Amino acid sequence: MWNQNKRTICNLLLVAALILTLVLIELLAPSTSMWFSVLRKVCTFALAAVSMNLLNGFTGLFSLGQAGFMLLGAYTYAILTIPVDMRSNVFRNYGDSLIRFQMPLVPALLLAGLIAAFFAFLIGLPVLRLKSDYLAIATLGFAEIVRGLVQLQNFGPVTNGPDPINMFTAPKNILVYAAISGISILIIVLIINSTYGRAFKAIRDDEIAAEAMGINLAHHKRLSFIISSFFCGIAGAMMAMCNTSVSSVSFTSAMTYQILLVVVIGGIGSISGSIIAAFIFYASSEWWLKFLDLETYTDAGAKIPLLGPGFRMVVFSILIMIIVLFFRQGIMGTREISVYDGILRIKNLFMKKSVKGGVKDE
Amino acid sequence: MNILSYLIRGLATGGQFALVAIGYTMVYGILKLINFAHGELFMVSGILMIYIVADFPMLPIWLAIFLMVVLTVFIGFLIEKFAYSPLRSAPRMSVMISAIGVSYLLQNLVSYVTGGLSKQFPDIPVIGESIRIFGVKDKLTVFLSPVIALVLMVILVWIINHTKFGMSMRAVSKDFETSQLMGIKINRVISITFAIGAFLAATGSILYFAKNTGINHLSGANPGLKAFIAAVVGGIGSVPGAVVGALIIGVVESLAKAFGLADFSDVISFALLIIILVVKPTGIFGEKTTEKV
Amino acid sequence: MSKNVLHVENLTMQFGGVVAVDNLTMDVNEGEIVALIGPNGAGKTTAFNAITGVYEPTNGQVSFAGEKIIENHPQGKMKKLYAGANADMYRHILVKTPDELTKLGMARTFQNIRLFKSMTVFDNVLTAKHLRRTSNIFTATLKLNRKEEAKMRRETEELLKLVDLYDVKDEIATGLPYGKQRKLEIARALATDPKLLLLDEPAAGMNPQETEELTKFIHYIREKFNLTILLIEHHMNLVMDISDRIYVIDFGKEIAEGVPAEIQSNQKVIDAYLGVSEDE
Numbered sequence: 001m002w003n004q005n006k007r008t009i010c011n012l013l014l015v016a017a018l019i020l021t022l023v024l025i026e027l028l029a030p031s032t033s034m035w036f037s038v039l040r041k042v043c044t045f046a047l048a049a050v051s052m053n054l055l056n057g058f059t060g061l062f063s064l065g066q067a068g069f070m071l072l073g074a075y076t077y078a079i080l081t082i083p084v085d086m087r088s089n090v091f092r093n094y095g096d097s098l099i100r101f102q103m104p105l106v107p108a109l110l111l112a113g114l115i116a117a118f119f120a121f122l123i124g125l126p127v128l129r130l131k132s133d134y135l136a137i138a139t140l141g142f143a144e145i146v147r148g149l150v151q152l153q154n155f156g157p158v159t160n161g162p163d164p165i166n167m168f169t170a171p172k173n174i175l176v177y178a179a180i181s182g183i184s185i186l187i188i189v190l191i192i193n194s195t196y197g198r199a200f201k202a203i204r205d206d207e208i209a210a211e212a213m214g215i216n217l218a219h220h221k222r223l224s225f226i227i228s229s230f231f232c233g234i235a236g237a238m239m240a241m242c243n244t245s246v247s248s249v250s251f252t253s254a255m256t257y258q259i260l261l262v263v264v265i266g267g268i269g270s271i272s273g274s275i276i277a278a279f280i281f282y283a284s285s286e287w288w289l290k291f292l293d294l295e296t297y298t299d300a301g302a303k304i305p306l307l308g309p310g311f312r313m314v315v316f317s318i319l320i321m322i323i324v325l326f327f328r329q330g331i332m333g334t335r336e337i338s339v340y341d342g343i344l345r346i347k348n349l350f351m352k353k354s355v356k357g358g359v360k361d362e
Numbered sequence: 363m364n365i366l367s368y369l370i371r372g373l374a375t376g377g378q379f380a381l382v383a384i385g386y387t388m389v390y391g392i393l394k395l396i397n398f399a400h401g402e403l404f405m406v407s408g409i410l411m412i413y414i415v416a417d418f419p420m421l422p423i424w425l426a427i428f429l430m431v432v433l434t435v436f437i438g439f440l441i442e443k444f445a446y447s448p449l450r451s452a453p454r455m456s457v458m459i460s461a462i463g464v465s466y467l468l469q470n471l472v473s474y475v476t477g478g479l480s481k482q483f484p485d486i487p488v489i490g491e492s493i494r495i496f497g498v499k500d501k502l503t504v505f506l507s508p509v510i511a512l513v514l515m516v517i518l519v520w521i522i523n524h525t526k527f528g529m530s531m532r533a534v535s536k537d538f539e540t541s542q543l544m545g546i547k548i549n550r551v552i553s554i555t556f557a558i559g560a561f562l563a564a565t566g567s568i569l570y571f572a573k574n575t576g577i578n579h580l581s582g583a584n585p586g587l588k589a590f591i592a593a594v595v596g597g598i599g600s601v602p603g604a605v606v607g608a609l610i611i612g613v614v615e616s617l618a619k620a621f622g623l624a625d626f627s628d629v630i631s632f633a634l635l636i637i638i639l640v641v642k643p644t645g646i647f648g649e650k651t652t653e654k655v
Numbered sequence: 656m657s658k659n660v661l662h663v664e665n666l667t668m669q670f671g672g673v674v675a676v677d678n679l680t681m682d683v684n685e686g687e688i689v690a691l692i693g694p695n696g697a698g699k700t701t702a703f704n705a706i707t708g709v710y711e712p713t714n715g716q717v718s719f720a721g722e723k724i725i726e727n728h729p730q731g732k733m734k735k736l737y738a739g740a741n742a743d744m745y746r747h748i749l750v751k752t753p754d755e756l757t758k759l760g761m762a763r764t765f766q767n768i769r770l771f772k773s774m775t776v777f778d779n780v781l782t783a784k785h786l787r788r789t790s791n792i793f794t795a796t797l798k799l800n801r802k803e804e805a806k807m808r809r810e811t812e813e814l815l816k817l818v819d820l821y822d823v824k825d826e827i828a829t830g831l832p833y834g835k836q837r838k839l840e841i842a843r844a845l846a847t848d849p850k851l852l853l854l855d856e857p858a859a860g861m862n863p864q865e866t867e868e869l870t871k872f873i874h875y876i877r878e879k880f881n882l883t884i885l886l887i888e889h890h891m892n893l894v895m896d897i898s899d900r901i902y903v904i905d906f907g908k909e910i911a912e913g914v915p916a917e918i919q920s921n922q923k924v925i926d927a928y929l930g931v932s933e934d935e
Contacts, residue, residue: 062455126640132454133396137594138639141632144587148629187796194795195804198782202771209769212707214757214786214847223792254469254583257398257462264459269773310474317467324463325448328456334773 010339015182022178034287036174037242041286043177044238046278049262050185050271051231056260057269057334058192059224060204061128062136064256065120066232068143071251072119073112073233074240075150075159080108081169090167094156105169109180109237116233117226119146124225128218140253150248164247171241180238184231189271191227200224265323266330273332280331285316367498368620369613370505374573376612377507381566382589383596383604384518385559391535391599392555395457399441399464400563401586407434407564408483408571408581409472415484423487431564438560439553447549473579480576490572503572508609510569514562515605522601531555535599584628588615591635597645606646610634658685659721660851660883661706661761666715667739668698668705668907669729675701677907678740679715683851688877688884690898694927698907699887700766703855707763708753714739719759720850724751758786762849764840766856766887770828776839777824781811783846811846817879818842818872834865838872845880852876854886858893870896895919903927 022039029035048066055061080103082090087097103111127138149155151162159165171177191197199220202210211217240246262281266273292312296304323330382404389397411430414421421429445464449457489503522528533541534551542548570585571577588611589604596607611631618627638645661683668676676698683689693699705712708725713733717725728745729737751759771779784807790800798804815821820839823831828839837857844852857873858866870893877884888894894901895915903911903918905927911918918924 056455062458127636130639130643133394133458134594134639134643136458137396137590138636141591141635141639145629145632145636148626148632152625190796190798191792194792194798195785195788195790195800195807196792196795198774198778199785201774202782202785205771205773206769208709208753209765209771210782211753212757212763212765212769213783213843214754215782216752216754227792252583253587254466257466260459260462261466268455308474310470310478313470314467314474317463317470321445321460321463321467324456324460325445328449328452 007338007340010343011337014337014339019178022174026174036172038283038287039174040177040238040242041282042279043174043181044235044242045259045262045282046275047181047184047231047238048235048259049266049274049278050188051228051235052259053263053266053268053271053274054188054192054200054231055224055228056263058197058204059200059221060207061221061224062132063139063225063228064136064253064260065123065139065143065229066259067251067253067256068139068146069116069120069229069232070236070239070255071143071146071150071248072116073236074246074251075165075236076115076233077108077112077237078165078168078240078246079158080111081105082165082167086167090165091157091160093163094160096157097160098157105171108169109234112237113230113233116236117230120226120229121222124222128221128225140256143251143253143256147248147251162248164245166245168240168244168246170244177238177241180234184234185271185275188227188231192271196220196223261320261324264330265320267332267334268330269334270330270332270336272337273330273335276331276337284319285312289316364498365617365620366496367500368616370496370498370500372613372616373609374500374504374507374612375570375616376592376609377509377511378566378570379585379589379592379612380508380511380605380608381514381562381569382585383592383608384515384562384601386590386593387596387598387601387604388555388559390593392531392552393446393457394454395446395461396590397559398458398461398586399445399468400559401582401584401589402465402468403434403438403441403560403582404563404567404570404585404589405577405579405582406437406468406472407431407560407567408577409476409481410434411568411571412481412483412577423484427486427568430568431561434564434567435557435560438556438563442553442556447552469579469582476579478579480578483571483575483577486568486572489569501573503569507569510565511605511608514565515601518558518601527551527554588631591631593645594635595638595645597648600645600647603645603647657687659683660685660687660719661885662718663702663706664716664718665741665744666702666705666717667713667741668701668710669713669733669737669739672736672738674738675907676705676712676904679904679907679909681902681909681912683883683885685883686877686881687899688873688886688897690894690901691885691887691904692889692894692901693904697904699904700855701907702904703763703853703887707761707853708751708756711750713737714742714745716745719756719761722759723749724756724759725749754786757847757849760848760850761853762844762847762851763853764837764844764855764857766859768836768840770836770840770843772827772829774828775825776820776828776831777811777815779828779839780814780843780846781807783843784811786847814842814846818845818876833860834868837861837869841872841876845876849880849882851883851885854884854888856887856889858888858890861890863892866890866893869893873897 025035048070052066055063079099082102084100084102091097123142127135130138150159153161155161199215202213202215203217203220207217262277263274265281266277289312292307292315293309294307296307298304382400385400386397389395407430410433411426414426414430441464445460446457449460489501489506491502492499493502495505522531530541530546530551533544533546534548538548589608592608592611593604595610596603614634615627615631618624618630659682663679663681666676666679667674679702691699691702701710704710706717712725712727714728716723726745726747726749729742771782774782788803790803794800812821815824818838820835820842823835828836831839858869861869873884876882898915900914901918902909903924910923910927911921
């Protein structure tokens with residue numbers, strides 16, 4: 001019990017340090033710094049990855065519908081937070097918007113999640129009975145259907161048809177993103193550590209045994225699917241904020257694959273892994289590897305071979321393949337970061353040495 | 363355009379999708395893997411054709427096509443060797459993720475090479491020419507595609523059911539380990555399966571792009587997804603199923619266009635997919651399997 | 656006569672044209688240990704799966720503690736194909752799912768051990784407590800169910816101590832030696848508070864010493880938890896030692912029923928089973 005407390009305290013310290021770092025970046029970094037755009041994106045996709053992990057990693061349901069639920073969240077949020085006097089401007093191709101009020105950020109976010117969750121409930125009724133690959137395909141199909149429907153002219157007064165939506169509330173402060181993402185991830189962690197989380201893991205480990213232990217499969221799968229989609233919806237809303245514009249073309253299955261790759265790189269079944277991976281993934285693809293896209297010349301004037309537009313993504317996808325093939329456990333496997341255990345391990349390292357020394361002395 | 367011409371166009375697209383769908387279905391039958399990279403291979407073979415024709419203008423077209431097919435088959439073989447065979451004993455999800463990784467890599471690679479721009483597919487003589495049949499005027503490739511798809515399907519089904527290689531393919535798809543114990547070289551069977559899939563994708567890509575001339579790094583995604591839906595609708599694992607599924611999808615989408623629902627055509631295909639999955643998850647020709655407790 | 660716990664009536668399970676279980680009728684009374692035996696492929700496991708809700712039987716009825724849990728009659732294509740008896744006896748269709756049956760008080764183990772492989776011994780048992788929860792997803796997430804959670808953990812600890820697995824509670828379940836994995840599977844089933852425990856070949860893969868320990872263990876848990884037990888087994892020593900009554904089936908049909916001594920001397924049984932395939 002005492003060890004457990006120490007563990008919690010250490011992890012709280014880690015979280016506090018993270019928050020402090022974010023505050024410092026927000027206050028001190030020059031406004032042109034890459035930190036801002038990258039961290040906003042990291043917060044968004046960390047939440048998307050964690051919510052996917054809840055489903056794929058902890059419940060063993062291979063779903064590829066993330067883009068669809070994020071789209072629902074993004075659209076809901078964007079449509080609800082456009083200032084009233086801007087509406088006719090945004091929806092100019094359709095006369096005016098059907099919705100004539102503006103919501104504050106937090107309720108709009110919640111509604112974004114709820115709409116996604118509601119659709120998850122509907123689509124979950126038929127598709128959650130399907131096994132592994134078939135579930136993946138069905139959810140992928142669902143996401144594409146949503147994307148297709150949103151673009152339809154008929155829904156124009158609500159969704160603005162194929163035209164992008166903009167002018168909605170989009171905070172710039174990275175602390176806002178960190179707070180939304182952080183609170184959401186905290187809730188997911190609490191769920192995973194609860195008795196329901198154990199039931200999810202039981203289903204992942206062995207569906208038949210879980211059912212024989214009295215766990216209602218349909219109920220728990222649906223629960224996990226709805227919760228995951230709820231947070232996916234919120235991540236979608238965050239993505240809308242990041243981009244300050246929403247358009248259905250960005251919510252392709254390629255985006256779902258990207259989130260899946262983040263989950264895999266972090267470790268399927270590790271929350272802290274997903275967060276770390278989201279950081280590494282977006283920081284390197286959007287920032288650290290940027291130099292690969294620039295045609296660069298040496299001092300002597302010779303062009304460095306290969307460097308040029310698009311090369312960054314080639315290198316990046318090769319790196320991903322290396323991880324997928326050779327480091328299948330990802331960064332964290334199914335473990336979680338624990339500062340206390342880390343300290344303990346380092347301590348043990350020294351202890352062992354001294355014990356060995358002691359034996360020699362005798 | 364009248365309904366007949368829409369129908370013929372639908373069958374044509376269906377025939378082209380069918381050639382891609384067979385690749386999905388065969389790989390799934392053997393490895394239980396959804397080869398997400400297959401649509402990208404289809405796109406890559408189109409790009410290869412463009413570069414071969416542009417870089418070696420003196421090459422006769424039939425030789426260029428031959429070269430392109432050989433290269434596509436080789437790439438299909440390489441993908442299997444490097445991305446899938448190391449994961450033979452890994453959970454199925456890892457292999458599927460690897461497939462997603464490969465498709466990501468191929469897209470980015472092509473985008474780098476082409477600079478992300480759309481490239482013009484070369485004119486292919488004979489099949490690119492317009493003719494008139496049943497009062498419908500269209501390119502020859504449109505009339506030819508479903509015929510070629512059906513002929514190749516018949517040949518393939520014959521190979522699977524009547525040759526020694528086909529027998530080993532069926533054995534491997536039923537039980538990996540036992541067939542290995544029976545002396546079947548499973549790696550060879552898998553390689554050849556991928557090679558056949560790549561060959562068909564290359565054939566499909568000529569027929570498909572001879573009609574739709576621009577190609578960029580994303581051109582494989584939609585046909586790939588459609589072909590995949592076709593394979594599932596027909597019953598994944600079944601070659602005739604893939605062809606029938608693809609023809610259905612092609613015709614349905616074309617008819618949707620005929621009735622002014624062009625915007626809806628993607629939605630209709632995916633809705634069809636979900637309905638089939640829910641009503642009969644194993645598709646039209648699929649076999650039912652039960653899990654042993 | 657003590658109370659009836661499990662009543663199986665005219666149970667038939669047909670796959671296509673193959674009748675795997677044919678008109679099986681059996682009873683298990685409170686406090687009894689009953690064994691269902693038969694040669695390989697006799698239909699034991701199929702019967703077991705039909706009773707526990709994994710398969711939908713083709714025809715017949717099953718009740719648990721007086722409550723009807725499963726009833727079915729041939730439908731659709733099966734109407735023509737059906738080769739069993741009593742096709743017109745049952746009108747209703749009722750197949751409870753395994754989780755509902757476990758909630759009612761029937762818990763089972765598996766022939767090929769099915770533990771939650773990523774979890775510790777402790778969590779395996781703790782997870783089986785989930786079905787008796789009163790918390791919902793919100794109270795559980797917000798930790799408003801502290802009392803219940805603490806009670807679940809305490810009961811799990813007690814159970815692990817009782818079955819002598821407390822010292823390995825933090826090990827990953829699948830890392831345990833085979834015998835202990837079997838024991839853990841039984842412990843996990845016990846954590847659901849069953850009245851009836853169904854054991855699917857509990858001694859499979861065990862050596863004679865382990866089997867003897869298992870015999871003692873089964874007796875012990877029956878006393879400790881007031882259990883009624885139905886088991887399928889190949890191991891003749893175990894079955895004869897442990898059972899109050901035995902049902903023997905061959906080709907899906909019941910061929911004998913009685914106390915161990917009767918079964919041992921039953922000519923039909925010897926012909927079908929003991930004399931031919933058993934080497935013990």
